[in-house]
Amino acid sequence: MTTATAGVLFILSLLAALAVAYRYLGDHMFRVVAAEHHGRVERGIYRVLGVDPHAEQSWGGYARSVLAFSLISILFLYAFLRLQDVVFKVPDFAATIDERVFPHLAWNTAVSFVTNTNWQAYSGESTMTHLVQMAGLAVQNFVSAAVGIAVAVALVRGFARRRTDRLGNFWVDLTRITLRILLPIAVVGAVLLIAGGVVQSLGDGTAVTTLTGAEQHLTGGPVAGQEVIKELGTNGGGFYNVNSAHPFENPTAWTNWLEIFLILCIPFALPRVFGRMVGDNRQGYAILAVMATIAIASIALTNVFELGGAGTVPQAAGAAMEGKDVRFGLSDSATFAAATTLTSTGAVNSFHDSYTALGGMMPIVNMMLGEVAPGGVGSGLYGMLILAVLTVFVAGLMVGRTPEYVGKKIGAREIKFASLYFLITPTLVLIGVAAAMATGNWRTQLNVGPHGFSEVVYAFTSAANNNGSAFAGITVNTPWWDTATGLAMLLGRFLPIVFVLGLAGSLAGQSPVPASAGTLPTHKPLFIGMVVGVVVILVALTFLPALALGPLAEGL
Amino acid sequence: MRTTGWISQHLAAVRAVLVFTVLLGLGYPLALTGVAQLPGLRDKADGSVVEVDGRPVGSSLIGQSFTDADGNPVAKYFQSRPSASGYDPGATAASNLGPESIEDTLGDPALDPDSAAGDGSRQALLTQVCARSKAVGELEGVSGARPYCTPDGVGAVLRVFYSDGLSGRVTRAVSVNQACPATPFTATYEGVRVECGRFGEDYGKGVLVPVRGDAPETSPVPADAVTASGSSLDPHISVEYARLQARRVAAARSLPVEQVDALIDEHTTGRVLGFIGEPGVNVLELNLALDRR
Numbered sequence: 001m002t003t004a005t006a007g008v009l010f011i012l013s014l015l016a017a018l019a020v021a022y023r024y025l026g027d028h029m030f031r032v033v034a035a036e037h038h039g040r041v042e043r044g045i046y047r048v049l050g051v052d053p054h055a056e057q058s059w060g061g062y063a064r065s066v067l068a069f070s071l072i073s074i075l076f077l078y079a080f081l082r083l084q085d086v087v088f089k090v091p092d093f094a095a096t097i098d099e100r101v102f103p104h105l106a107w108n109t110a111v112s113f114v115t116n117t118n119w120q121a122y123s124g125e126s127t128m129t130h131l132v133q134m135a136g137l138a139v140q141n142f143v144s145a146a147v148g149i150a151v152a153v154a155l156v157r158g159f160a161r162r163r164t165d166r167l168g169n170f171w172v173d174l175t176r177i178t179l180r181i182l183l184p185i186a187v188v189g190a191v192l193l194i195a196g197g198v199v200q201s202l203g204d205g206t207a208v209t210t211l212t213g214a215e216q217h218l219t220g221g222p223v224a225g226q227e228v229i230k231e232l233g234t235n236g237g238g239f240y241n242v243n244s245a246h247p248f249e250n251p252t253a254w255t256n257w258l259e260i261f262l263i264l265c266i267p268f269a270l271p272r273v274f275g276r277m278v279g280d281n282r283q284g285y286a287i288l289a290v291m292a293t294i295a296i297a298s299i300a301l302t303n304v305f306e307l308g309g310a311g312t313v314p315q316a317a318g319a320a321m322e323g324k325d326v327r328f329g330l331s332d333s334a335t336f337a338a339a340t341t342l343t344s345t346g347a348v349n350s351f352h353d354s355y356t357a358l359g360g361m362m363p364i365v366n367m368m369l370g371e372v373a374p375g376g377v378g379s380g381l382y383g384m385l386i387l388a389v390l391t392v393f394v395a396g397l398m399v400g401r402t403p404e405y406v407g408k409k410i411g412a413r414e415i416k417f418a419s420l421y422f423l424i425t426p427t428l429v430l431i432g433v434a435a436a437m438a439t440g441n442w443r444t445q446l447n448v449g450p451h452g453f454s455e456v457v458y459a460f461t462s463a464a465n466n467n468g469s470a471f472a473g474i475t476v477n478t479p480w481w482d483t484a485t486g487l488a489m490l491l492g493r494f495l496p497i498v499f500v501l502g503l504a505g506s507l508a509g510q511s512p513v514p515a516s517a518g519t520l521p522t523h524k525p526l527f528i529g530m531v532v533g534v535v536v537i538l539v540a541l542t543f544l545p546a547l548a549l550g551p552l553a554e555g556l
Numbered sequence: 557m558r559t560t561g562w563i564s565q566h567l568a569a570v571r572a573v574l575v576f577t578v579l580l581g582l583g584y585p586l587a588l589t590g591v592a593q594l595p596g597l598r599d600k601a602d603g604s605v606v607e608v609d610g611r612p613v614g615s616s617l618i619g620q621s622f623t624d625a626d627g628n629p630v631a632k633y634f635q636s637r638p639s640a641s642g643y644d645p646g647a648t649a650a651s652n653l654g655p656e657s658i659e660d661t662l663g664d665p666a667l668d669p670d671s672a673a674g675d676g677s678r679q680a681l682l683t684q685v686c687a688r689s690k691a692v693g694e695l696e697g698v699s700g701a702r703p704y705c706t707p708d709g710v711g712a713v714l715r716v717f718y719s720d721g722l723s724g725r726v727t728r729a730v731s732v733n734q735a736c737p738a739t740p741f742t743a744t745y746e747g748v749r750v751e752c753g754r755f756g757e758d759y760g761k762g763v764l765v766p767v768r769g770d771a772p773e774t775s776p777v778p779a780d781a782v783t784a785s786g787s788s789l790d791p792h793i794s795v796e797y798a799r800l801q802a803r804r805v806a807a808a809r810s811l812p813v814e815q816v817d818a819l820i821d822e823h824t825t826g827r828v829l830g831f832i833g834e835p836g837v838n839v840l841e842l843n844l845a846l847d848r849r
Binding site: 136 | 605
């Protein structure tokens with residue numbers, strides 16, 4: 001079998017598994033967020049938190065809870081990162097905390113994990129103790145994912161409910177999503193990963209003498225538990241510097257398949273929750289179809305470019321194998337790269353910086369699309385619903401009718417929220433890149449010429465879209481880069497969340513309008529095609545100049 | 557009222573962070589570590605350590621170098637792929653060099669390249685590929701020639717200067733990766749004599765032109781042998797790279813090549829279910845099998 005055939009079968013098998021997940025995981029998630037009953041553990045947690053699980057919140061209350069929880073998380077994680085050497089200092093690094101975790105790095109990392117970005121300006125194995133990895137960073141992998149899903153669910157409630165200002169209770173959503181969705185899948189996934197060879201220990205590993213007499217220190221650590229939620233929660237922060245390329249994070253070809261599946265399963269299943277909550281499964285299928293169309297096109301193109309191996313060095317080497325491991329090969333590496341950037345994951349099993357020019361452009365384009373196909377857990381669904389709202393608005397303009405979506409009128413207030421949402425990330429990306437170029441901070445790039453510019457564009461695109469992957473040649477652990485990307489992550493996460501919740505509040509207050517002859521059906525191929533068109537055109541108009549100076553200049 | 561609401565919000569947040577830290581940050585990983593002690597999982601959770609005579613020699617998942625103290629390949633062992641970390645699990649890294657990383661930074665001839673600080677030279681990815689190919693070719697007794705590589709194992713790249721900047725006639729051509737007094741890989745470019753590269757000279761106004769040369773499309777030295785892996789700990793090499801090394805290893809061990817080939821077959825992992833991943837040969841396990849023989 002050729003690499004290309006095997007690669008196609010690999011993608012098809014993933015799609016088949018995701019189709020099953022759409023149905024069953026989607027139904028499970030719907031039951032979780034719609035459930036009336038509170039479990040015993042959950043009631044205990046509500047009591048400790050001091051919240052009444054039956055008291056629902058307005059959009060403002062919901063937003064304040066999200067922001068309060070995230071703010072406290074950032075402060076807590078910052079302190080934890082700076083104080084990590086106080087207890088259980090395993091491994092026992094020679095470098096002190098002030099030599100390893102500068103304040104600007106701690107700020108960057110705290111923001112990065114709380115915003116579900118997991119941009120890493122540090123190298124895990126030489127910076128972080130086991131305790132801060134598992135009790136600091138990995139905890140945020142769970143809860144930042146749950147926050148994303150909770151916000152998406154609140155938006156869907158806005159569509160589904162009528163004449164109310166209540167959107168649910170954030171603390172209840174957070175707890176349930178963590179305990180009933182993320183944790184069970186994580187436990188099963190982690191055991192599978194351990195069976196594949198991912199390490200899970202609290203020790204410092206094993207010192208060995210190799211066959212030729214050299215010393216090699218095999219690392220230990222609580223990796224499996226962090227690895228699984230890193231993928232499942234579309235976080236991406238690796239235990240090790242080389243992330244999912246590391247054999248202790250991703251040891252075999254089949255764990256690679258599993259990790260890609262974990263990355264994609266919740267984002268692709270969430271449209272089912274949408275469909276069921278608004279009482280029309282066809283609406284869920286339409287959103288799924290938009291996501292799948294873009295995702296399949298992107299995965300296919302990335303594979304074509306990487307297998308094609310254009311460019312001087314890949315031509316000289318005979319294949320674009322720089323930065324890729326043999327067990328994954330060209331195709332499964334390319335598929336991982338597409339999956340990790342189509343979502344907000346940012347884990348990598350191969351190094352995008354060494355990809356062919358156009359193969360390396362695809363991750364950038366995926367992120368620029370706004371990570372909506374299928375996007376991060378929760379953020380993908382709310383991002384796509386915003387684009388659906390923009391699409392009905394554009395369609396409404398063309399035929400001169402008031403736009404509506406799943407029974408709700410899209411008026412001036414709604415379209416303001418949607419437009420503000422859409423404008424945030426391009427603003428952050430373009431201002432960030434311009435600032436890096438204007439202030440000379442681009443000089444920390446590793447590569448020169450157009451590829452060096454691509455490193456800068458990639459960095460801000462990744463930060464503002466909360467992805468976390470990188471053209472990793474660029475050095476970003478400097479005060480300027482840590483501060484700037486930290487701000488991009490923070491604003492790129494929470495401003496959109498506030499606008500999404502504002503939109504949800506505004507929609508929930510409406511009474512539904514009955515569908516009429518003038519209503520654009522939003523479950524038909526025409527609408528699916530229009531949303532795809534809107535996504536691609538909006539991105540092309542915004543980012544083409546930046547791409548032309550970077551990857552396109554290099555690859556064409 | 558508003559202030560108390562604001563405070564209770566943050567109190568709930570503080571408590572939530574603490575509760576989830578205990579639950580997900582301690583309970584979950586400790587329970588998992590407990591499960592990982594089950595027979596069948598334990599060895600894997602501890603890093604798949606391989607022992608010889610009760611002494612740990614490595615992990616079946618982590619590659620290692622089979623070179624002597626000076627970094628030269630040990631002939632009786634199959635060699636691993638190039639690694640950006642030198643197979644150090646404490647400092648994993650990829651090269652992150654791009655597909656058009658083709659122009660070296662030449663070293664200062666006044667400095668000692670072998671000193672701790674070095675001479676300031678930096679190889680582009682292309683030269684790394686060319687140099688590795690040349691070295692592997694010499695070790696295995698095949699041609700290491702590749703497209704875009706000079707016979708002395710650096711990237712065949714010119715800076716070409718034109719009379720009108722980017723167009724017009726060629727006024728000057730420099731083989732930038734071949735430091736003087738090297739002989740440039742080609743004597744002339746469009747009628748102009750090609751110079752060797754000089755340290756400290758600014759060639760920025762010239763246009764970068766990689767020269768393909770006449771090397772065949774496919775080299776006997778496969779791609780994975782001349783590129784660094786992503787993990788820098790890749791435990792595998794391609795089947796082609798293993799086959800290429802079989803003759804040398806067999807000679808060093810005075811074994812028939814067929815026996816070594818049979819061991820390669822034995823230690824080749826195919827695609828899972830026939831389509832997941834790529835076939836590869838685990839280098840440490842293969843070398844251990846040879847040592848046991």
